[in-house]
Ligand SMILES: Nc1ncnc2c1ncn2[C@@H]1O[C@H](COP(=O)(O)OP(=O)(O)OP(=O)(O)O)[C@@H](O)[C@H]1O
């Protein structure tokens with residue numbers, strides 16, 4: 570196992586950005602398992618506050634302690650860790666029943682993020698669940714790596730586009746609170762005809778040209794990178810959907826996306842999940858093993874997939 574430097578902060582990867590059932594929880598579990606088997610120290614955080622179920626993918630009972638204890642009784646995060654049964658990897662669950670997740674204040678979230686960064690581990694993988702609630706968006710924005718899991722279906726693609734757009738505008742609003750970005754953006758958009766602004770990309774480009782806020786917007790945009798994993802693909806053509814989404818995000822929002830890889834639809838996956846067993850690709854599924862390796866290594870190296878047409 571790699572030596573841990575006591576000063577180094579954990580690297581946070583968040584898995585989210587899409588509607589229900591795309592495979593976020595499953596992908597979080599296999600990325601974690603891959604890293605742990607490689608000797609990296611990993612902590613999974615199940616921040617799907619309404620429907621925490623990451624623990625069941627490892628066949629373990631719902632942990633008695635959860636993030637509720639952090640928020641309500643100030644329990645340190647390391648007291649909430651439970652074993653996953655996989656060496657080098659433990660889990661914190663986010664089951665917040667007694668605490669309405671709407672009531673978590675922004676300052677409480679910042680405190681949680683600060684404590685997560687200080688966990689004694691190399692990687693923290695956070696499963697944020699579905700939806701566009703501010704808790705989900707803020708966790709996504711907080712991450713060092715923003716991993717979006719998508720399936721090749723129109724509704725899922727539209728849903729992710731809205732999520733990414735909302736997250737981007739929240740990031741800009743937070744960074745430019747002092748300048749009242751919300752008002753500037755609204756007023757500019759209302760006057761879009763005279764300003765010849767055709768879409769959101771046009772709006773962003775226009776705002777980037779304004780004094781004071783222009784440079785900040787540019788900085789925020791270059792910091793907003795999505796790592797895309799396409800899950801449940803059923804044929805070779807599906808693979809290229811990731812590339813079209815990448816160009817859509819650039820064209821309409823001006824953000825960069827790294828298409829890190831894909832995972833095919835395979836019955837053995839849902840079967841193992843239904844049996845509450847950690848998914849381990851076996852000899853007969855070496856393709857699945859390669860797919861997991863490809864996107865996790867790309868994530869580790871900050872690279873993306875090379876697509877060869879034909
Ligand atoms: N590549 C795949 N092939 C076959 N089944 C898959 C694949 N990925 C995920 N699944 C199945 O899809 C279902 C949904 O997966 P998962 O719970 O990970 O989605 P999710 O995005 O976390 O959903 P939610 O938003 O509700 O939390 C599960 O039953 C899982 O077994």
Ligand SMILES: [Mg+2]
Pocket residue numbers: 593594595617696698699
């Ligand atoms: Mg889930």
